Amino acid sequence: MRTITVKGTGNASARPDYIILSLNIEVLSETYDHAMLEASVRIEKLQGVAVRVGYRKEDLKTTSFDVQTRYENVKDRQGNYKREFVGYACTYRLKLAFDFDSKQLAQVISAIAECGAKPELSIAFTVKNPATVSEELLNSATENARAKAEILCKASGNALGQLLNIDYSWGELNVYSRTSYEVEDCIQPLMAMSKCAAPEIEPDDIDVSDTVAFTWEIQ
Template structure:
């Protein structure tokens, strides 16, 4: 019977954020489908022009989701019962603007968007441009950790580590987002968007595990 040892390797990586992602929800509402679409599209165009004026390329603003929904309200009629009443159409664009970490560029971008009068709901995240490099380093760290633990266990047990038989990994998605939040109140965003010089996003710390099975001889 083949003797084996199974070890779970743990990788830990810390990465410095070097990329900014601004996601914006832009909407238009109207009782007419065409007007809701036109309002939302006009706001998207305004945000796109704002991005260009801040120094981004014309195709920098990406649409990641688009949808049109029908809005209804529940209204009580003269008989005391409630019925659904059509309110209008809601057209929404979910857009993304990504660029290398630069406080001045972030400030110019936010101010340009504020001046566009598009009034999008926005969120700002700090991440890394080359996520594949971070994920590769994380798996390498997990593999090194597993082999080190396997060798220690084998030495302590008076056996030798043999061939690697299997590797089990679930390929789950790794979230490479800095825990640093950047929130702007809508009222203050309309006035100005000054980015403090002291803003330094916290490093991204990620952890992953991989299971290895070796034969022991």
Template sequence: MTRIITVKGVGNVSTKPDYVVVSMNLEAKDKEYDAAMDLAAEQLEQLNDSLMSLGFEKNDLKTTNFSVDTDYKSLKDQQGNYQRVFNGFVCRHQLKLSFDFDMKRLSQVLSTVAECLAHPEIGISFTVKDATAINEALLREATANAKRKAELLCEASEVKLGKLITIDYNWGELNIYSDTRYDIAEDSKIGAVPMMARAIDIEPDDIDVRDTATFVWEIE
């Protein structure tokens, strides 16, 4: 019977964010389907025009989700019973704009979008441009960590580590984002002056990522 040793390798990587992702949600409502779609197209055009005025290309604004749903409201009839009444169509468009980390650039984007007639909901997150490099560093660290553990266990047990038999790894997507929150009030203007007109030179928290893989070796 082949003797084996099974070890879980852990990889930890910490890195500074170098990329900004601005998420924007648009919502268009109308009783008529065609009118809701026309309004959604108009909102998108307004948003694109605003961003292109800052030097972005039209294809820099990416769609992450698009949906059209029917909307109903509850109304009480004369007998006191609630009835679902058709209220129109709702077109929801989720988009994102990504660019190299630059607080001045981010401030320009937020100020311009706040003045846009489309009035999108905005969210900001900080990540890395090259996620592949982070994934590779994690795998190398997890592999080295597992082998160190296996060699130490074999040495303490006075046996010799043999050949590698299997590697078990879950290829799930990692959450490579900073925990730093950058929140914006829904009412982004005071009078006629945008609240986001000035840049605040913040330093987002480092991104800490962890990943694991399981290795099985023979024991000679």
């Protein structure tokens, strides 16, 4: 049996319709209780922000929580280094996701800047239903592969026969806009004092591509 194997390339483009805010809080303190208490206070401030801008405090999700002991190398008078305990580092990573709205995003960022929690803030623009983009991508790859196979068969005086095999490595698509939006915690007090704290933006479209290999019989 004669066969032909062709790789089809699929392309899809989508306009971002979903925003994911990532908020990281880290507290370093000499005592465990104080580290946990300060982190708790800052999280409560962020939950208050969520409520003030129209969400529930439960909409602010914890994606990870970590507590570690921190040490540093200190040089003594003899020139030798020794490890000294610095404190307990408590780290919370949270997220708030909502439908894309440039004005709402500006309000949320301004409210975060004003609340005093001072999280590390980064923003990603994506789509609410990535499965739709994935389906468009695979349809595009299938059409591309078949068109290539038909051209090759016609050029060689053959006909495309039955589809024998599809080879595709399933994986999670990176369905995120290339637009980067990050705000350091040290900038947030300045934003809170400014009348133009958070400008409205229009993120770049999301462009994704993938490949699928098809094998047909040649008649």
